[in-house]
Amino acid sequence: MRIERLRLADFRNYVELDWRPAPGVSVLVGPNGAGKTNLLEAAFLALVGHSPRTRREEEMIRQGAGEARIAAEVEAGGHRSALRLRLAPEGKRIELDGRPVERLGELPFRFPAVLFQPGDLLLAQGAAAARRHFLDEVGREWSRSYDAALAATRKALAERNALLRRLGPGASPKSAALLLEAWNEAFATAAAGLLRRRLALLGGLVGELRRVHAALSGEEALSVRYASSLPAAGELLAAGGGPPAAAAEEAQQLEESLRDALRKALERVLPAELERGFTLVGPHRDDLRLHLRGRDVRVFGSQGEQRAVALAMRIAQFALLRARRGEPPLLLLDDVFSELDGERRERLLGLLLPEAEQTWITAAEEGQPAGSGALLAIAGSERVKWFRVFSGSIGEVPGGDRAAPSR
Amino acid sequence: MEYAAPIARLIAELERLPGVGPKTAQRLALHLLNRPREEVAALASALLEAKDRIHPCSVCANLTDTDPCAICGDPRRDESLLCVVEEPKDVIALERTHEFHGRYHVLMGAISPLSGVGPDDLRIEPLLARLKEGKIREVVLATDPDVEGEATAMYLARLLKPLGVKTSRLARGLPEGGDLDYVDEVTLARALEGRRAI
Numbered sequence: 001m002r003i004e005r006l007r008l009a010d011f012r013n014y015v016e017l018d019w020r021p022a023p024g025v026s027v028l029v030g031p032n033g034a035g036k037t038n039l040l041e042a043a044f045l046a047l048v049g050h051s052p053r054t055r056r057e058e059e060m061i062r063q064g065a066g067e068a069r070i071a072a073e074v075e076a077g078g079h080r081s082a083l084r085l086r087l088a089p090e091g092k093r094i095e096l097d098g099r100p101v102e103r104l105g106e107l108p109f110r111f112p113a114v115l116f117q118p119g120d121l122l123l124a125q126g127a128a129a130a131r132r133h134f135l136d137e138v139g140r141e142w143s144r145s146y147d148a149a150l151a152a153t154r155k156a157l158a159e160r161n162a163l164l165r166r167l168g169p170g171a172s173p174k175s176a177a178l179l180l181e182a183w184n185e186a187f188a189t190a191a192a193g194l195l196r197r198r199l200a201l202l203g204g205l206v207g208e209l210r211r212v213h214a215a216l217s218g219e220e221a222l223s224v225r226y227a228s229s230l231p232a233a234g235e236l237l238a239a240g241g242g243p244p245a246a247a248a249e250e251a252q253q254l255e256e257s258l259r260d261a262l263r264k265a266l267e268r269v270l271p272a273e274l275e276r277g278f279t280l281v282g283p284h285r286d287d288l289r290l291h292l293r294g295r296d297v298r299v300f301g302s303q304g305e306q307r308a309v310a311l312a313m314r315i316a317q318f319a320l321l322r323a324r325r326g327e328p329p330l331l332l333l334d335d336v337f338s339e340l341d342g343e344r345r346e347r348l349l350g351l352l353l354p355e356a357e358q359t360w361i362t363a364a365e366e367g368q369p370a371g372s373g374a375l376l377a378i379a380g381s382e383r384v385k386w387f388r389v390f391s392g393s394i395g396e397v398p399g400g401d402r403a404a405p406s407r
Numbered sequence: 408m409e410y411a412a413p414i415a416r417l418i419a420e421l422e423r424l425p426g427v428g429p430k431t432a433q434r435l436a437l438h439l440l441n442r443p444r445e446e447v448a449a450l451a452s453a454l455l456e457a458k459d460r461i462h463p464c465s466v467c468a469n470l471t472d473t474d475p476c477a478i479c480g481d482p483r484r485d486e487s488l489l490c491v492v493e494e495p496k497d498v499i500a501l502e503r504t505h506e507f508h509g510r511y512h513v514l515m516g517a518i519s520p521l522s523g524v525g526p527d528d529l530r531i532e533p534l535l536a537r538l539k540e541g542k543i544r545e546v547v548l549a550t551d552p553d554v555e556g557e558a559t560a561m562y563l564a565r566l567l568k569p570l571g572v573k574t575s576r577l578a579r580g581l582p583e584g585g586d587l588d589y590v591d592e593v594t595l596a597r598a599l600e601g602r603r604a605i
Contacts, residue, residue: 090428156554163520179526182518182562186554 001112001330002358003043004080005073010065011087012038013392024383025359027375029397034389036362040115040332043360046072046083047111047330049094049104058089076111077327083111105140105147112141112329114318116311116336123313124297124306128287135288138317139201142324146197152190157279160187165277184266191282192259195233196251198283202226208319213312216347221293222309229285232261307339315351322355331359337371338364345371346378353379414440463495466537468513468530470495478502478510485509487544491534491563493517493551501549509547512537517555518562526562534563538570545573552577 008017013035028036037053041060045051051060061068067088074081084095094101101107122130139146160183167176206224213222226233265281266273273280290297290309297309322328331352337345349371353359361375376384386397409415414436421432439447463469464476471477478484478498488509492498498511514529537543548563550556564574 185561186558
């Protein structure tokens with residue numbers, strides 16, 4: 001996955017930009033607020049369909065401009081494509097080779113990108129939602145049908161929750177029995193499809209995560225468990241259920257048994273659900289539990305341990321997608337070096353760069369950022385290009401010294 | 408400067424159409440004004456004629472200019488086979504496959520607690536009345552392959568069970584989350600062939 005040319009108009013602090021990134025590693029240096037992260041955001045937005053930073057999309061339109069535009073010339077899986085995005089206050093529209101993209105959720109599968117950003121610490125530190133979001137992000141890049149399963153589950157969940165609220169705590173489930181059964185069935189069907197895909201994804205991801213974490217931290221103690229509100233799902237995974245290459249028939253059987261388990265669980269918790277007005281079991285209640293030496297990283301991990309786990313999750317995402325897709329995703333590293341010591345930085349680069357193709361790295365410092373030596377040694381100096389970003393413009397820095405940006 | 412009142416009114420009326428925003432409404436209005444008078448008159452009379460002559464069939468609720476509609480009134484159709492769909496457009500989609508020779512029943516929607524649509528808001532009572540006549544042996548539940556369509560099919564399957572009619576659902580292979588009338592004919596014909604009992 002590679003972006004050959006990126007053009008921006010009225011995006012964040014860019015009035016206009018026309019940039020050809022290096023085929024290998026592009027290092028973006030410049031002061032804070034220059035627009036380095038905005039470039040990564042623009043690439044991510046055009047490829048994957050949403051901003052990694054904000055849900056309020058209007059804020060990406062440059063102040064005083066009516067709409068923002070991004071055009072990316074992309075090479076993926078041996079095919080060249082042109083992505084065009086228009087972002088206006090009424091909404092956004094993405095075109096792929098001149099045709100509007102109807103389902104944005106399908107973009108990540110076509111144009112996978114892996115972004116490391118400082119906020120990733122939440123993967124280890126934050127609530128379960130952050131880790132579910134991570135699984136779903138990787139899932140969409142990993143399988144074409146993941147997005148449809150996720151969308152159906154969310155829809156069925158919203159409908160079922162609306163029904164529970166409508167019926168309310170006093171409802172006699174008898175009068176609404178048919179309706180509840182119908183929505184239990186619809187939700188269980190959709191959710192079993194999502195759970196089955198999550199388990200298959202985890203079948204590959206957990207191993208990568210443990211391997212990568214060991215290599216990054218020098219420890220081997222990370223244990224990873226899918227903690228499901230549906231106990232059967234956790235057991236199936238522990239028992240080796242949902243291997244990545246499960247035969248279609250096995251997959252179907254697994255999905256059936258998940259659906260049965262969900263059906264039963266939904267019947268069991270119904271009184272509590274009517275009381276509280278939302279669905280209490282399903283993939284929307286699950287978590288990925290991470291333990292080091294038997295202790296929950298989220299609660300007991302040091303800042304350093306949490307950072308290593310979060311980085312390992314991103315590296316595992318990258319490694320899994322690379323193996324599955326046969327080519328590396330676009331790798332975006334936003335300001336990840338400043339918080340790492342020299343040794344960790346070298347390990348991170350050592351795990352990623354030999355496996356990566358196109359990579360964009362931002363570094364806040366002026367001049368040669370920390371870790372440049374390791375970067376050049378690992379990537380090979382001929383694969384690395386240096387760019388200086390300065391208030392919405394970009395210029396290549398020949399040989400990596402501090403030349404003024406061209407405008 | 409504002410548009411003259413008649414243009415402004417035309418734009419305002421066009422804007423009320425689904426999927427038409429202010430810009431499109433303006434473009435359509437100016438386009439219409441540039442066309443010959445006969446062409447505009449043909450459009451206006453087509454609108455009125457359709458509105459005056461088309462009504463839902465009293466049996467199946469499909470849109471028709473006769474009553475009963477051409478399908479309900481066709482004696483060559485298999486009256487033991489009934490296909491339940493969400494919208495009149497789904498009848499057209501299924502008819503295009505030339506694979507189905509039974510009759511139809513349009514629900515006029517799908518169950519959606521989120522949008523406040525319950526079973527009582529759909530044409531389920533008339534469906535039960537048709538089944539009570541005793542001629543129908545199989546009901547094909549061809550609601551959309553999205554979650555609301557699935558839930559509606561599940562609901563009907565359970566509701567019809569005590570009546571002893573066979574119920575079946577269109578086979579998978581349909582794209583999830585899609586409208587039935589967007590599915591290409593080949594896929595739809597195949598799904599109809601492989602319908603399963605639920």
